[in-house]
Amino acid sequence: MRVIFNEEMKAVADDLDRMAQGVRKAIQGAGEALLKSDVEAAQSVIDGDIELDALEASVIDQCVKLLAKQNPVATDLRVVVSTMRLATTLERMGDLAKHVAETSRRAYPGSPLPDEAKEIFASMQDFLDETADRLVSMLADREAKTAELVIADDDKLDALHAKTFELALDESVDLSRQQIIDIVLLGRFLERLGDHAVSAARRVVFIVSGFDPSKAPSRDEEGAID
Numbered sequence: 265m266r267v268i269f270n271e272e273m274k275a276v277a278d279d280l281d282r283m284a285q286g287v288r289k290a291i292q293g294a295g296e297a298l299l300k301s302d303v304e305a306a307q308s309v310i311d312g313d314i315e316l317d318a319l320e321a322s323v324i325d326q327c328v329k330l331l332a333k334q335n336p337v338a339t340d341l342r343v344v345v346s347t348m349r350l351a352t353t354l355e356r357m358g359d360l361a362k363h364v365a366e367t368s369r370r371a372y373p374g375s376p377l378p379d380e381a382k383e384i385f386a387s388m389q390d391f392l393d394e395t396a397d398r399l400v401s402m403l404a405d406r407e408a409k410t411a412e413l414v415i416a417d418d419d420k421l422d423a424l425h426a427k428t429f430e431l432a433l434d435e436s437v438d439l440s441r442q443q444i445i446d447i448v449l450l451g452r453f454l455e456r457l458g459d460h461a462v463s464a465a466r467r468v469v470f471i472v473s474g475f476d477p478s479k480a481p482s483r484d485e486e487g488a489i490d
Contacts, residue, residue, distance in 0.1 A: 269334045276326045276347055283319045283354040284403045286312065288396035290361035291457065295389040297368035298450065299382065301375050309365035316358035323351035342474065346467045350403070353467070357460045360453050367450060376446040380437050381428070388424045388454045391417075395461045402465065408472040411465035418462045425455040 290309050297306035327348045330336065336344055367376050377385055395414060402410040428451030431437060432444045439447070469475055 269330070269336065269340065272326065272330055272334075273340075273343065276323055276330070276344075279319050279323050279326070280347060280350060280354070281400075281404055283316060283323070283351060283358075284400045286316050286319065287354050287357045287361070288400050290316070290358050290365075291392050291396045294361040294364040294368070295393065297365045298375075298377065299386055299389060301368065301372055303369055303372040306365040306369040306372070309361055310369070313358050313362045316355055320351045320355040324348050327351075339474075343471055346471045350464055350467050353460050353464045357457055357464075360457050360460070363453050364450060367446060367453075371446070376443070376450065378437075378439055378443050378447075380439075381431055381443075381447050384424060384427050384431065385450065385454070388421060388451070391421050391424065392454060392457055392461075395421075395458060399461055399464060402468050406468060406472055408469050411468040411472075414465035415462050415469075418458055421455060421458040425451050 290312060293305045293309040293312075296302045297309065327344050330344050331341075334340075370376070375382075395417075398410050398414050401407060402414070428447055432439070432447045432451075
C-alpha cells in the first residue's frame with residue numbers, strides 16, 4: 265500500500281509542478297502584455313488559463329481519491345491536504361494573470377497604463393518574475409529556504425503597490441478616469457499575485473516542517489479580489 269501511495273502522490277506532485285510552471289508562464293506573459301502592449305502574449309495567457317483550471321481539477325480529484333482509498337494519517341495527510349490547497353492557490357494566480365492580460369488586450373493597441381505609471385509597474389513585474397521562478401523551484405524541490413525568501417520579500421511588493429495608490433490620488437498628474445481605474449485594479453491584481461505566492465510558500469513550509477501556517481495568516485483568504 266505504501267508503494268502505491270508514493271506512486272500516486274508522485275503523479276499529483278508532477279501535476280502541481282506543471283501548474284507552477286504554467287503560472288510562471290502566465291505571469292511572464294501578462295507582464296509582456298501589460299508593459300509592451302503585446303496582444304499575442306495577452307491572448308496566450310487568456311487561452312492558457314483553461315489548462316491551469318484543468319490541472320487544478322485533476323490535482324484535487326487525485327487527492328480526494330487518495331484520501332478515500334489510502335486513508336493517510338499524520339505526515340501523509342498533511343501533504344495531501346496541503347497539496348489541494350496549493351492547487352487552488354496556483355489556479356487563483358492564473359486567474360489574476362488572466363485579469364491583467366484581459367485588461368491589456370482591451371486597451372490594445374494602446375496601453376492601460378499612462379507613462380507615469382510604467383516604471384512602478386515594471387518594478388512590480390520584475391519582482392513577480394523573480395517570485396514566479398522561486399515558486400517553481402520551491403515546489404519542485406520542496407525547499408523551505410526558498411519559500412521563506414518569498415515570504416520575507418513580500419513587503420517590497422506591498423511598498424510598490426502603495427505607490428500605485430499615491431499616483432492614482434495625485435491631482436497634479438493628468439489622468440483620465442479610466443486610467444485611474446486601471447492603475448488601481450492592475451496594481452491590486454499584481455499585489456494579489458504576491459499574496460498568493462506567499463500563501464503557497466507558507467504551504468510548502470507546512471509540508472516540509474509541520475509548522476502551522478495559520479499562525480501567520482495569509483491574506484489570500486480575506487475575501488479580497490482573487
